[in-house]
Amino acid sequence: MTVGFWSGLIAAFVFIVFVSLAIANYPNYNPHNNYLSDLGTGPSSVFFNSGVIIAGLLGIIFSFFLRSAMKNRTGKEGAVIFAVASIALIGVGIFPGSTPLLHHVFSGAFFILDALAIIVIGISVKGRFGYFSVVVGILSGIYIPTGILPIIEHVAVFSTVLWTIVAAFYARKILST
Secondary structure, eight states, rough: OHHHHHHHHHHHHHHHHHHHHHTTTSTTTTTOOOOHHHHHHSSHHHHHHHHHHHHHHHHHHHHHHHHHHOSSSHHHHHHHHHHHHHHHHHHHHHHHHHSSHHHHHHHHHHHHHHHHHHHHHHHHHHHHHHHHHHHHHHHHHHHHHOOHHHHHHHHHHHHHHHHHHHHEEEHHHHHHH
């Protein structure tokens, strides 16, 4: 239980720290003009790509922990979808924007699967965490059909980061009762 809980928190922390380092090394980065994936090329690439790969690996571990906390089949399936989204996130780091076709495949898969996983988990859970998850899933999913505004991508991604932290504490609470 402890490894799964910490993997969720550390995944969020690693993502935030590595993206921050990438932004610090990307001249004139602006979330209104630049997509997060822009950080995966140029001088910031080592930070961004490493960060998403590490966060994805930790996300896979976290998804097993999350699955064990889900009380019904729907929630367990949502956790499996989250694991597949985490694999797609790893693909984003392995295939940065300089390999556009593969990058778009993995990036698109991540956004679709991430939003779907969070919504499915939200639907499976009663109470505040369930409502919170559905709202975050919708926020994450807004980027899928628009995909044109970089700031929307940032909202989608950082909503997922926040959700991962909240989900780690929720799952730990469920498993400790």
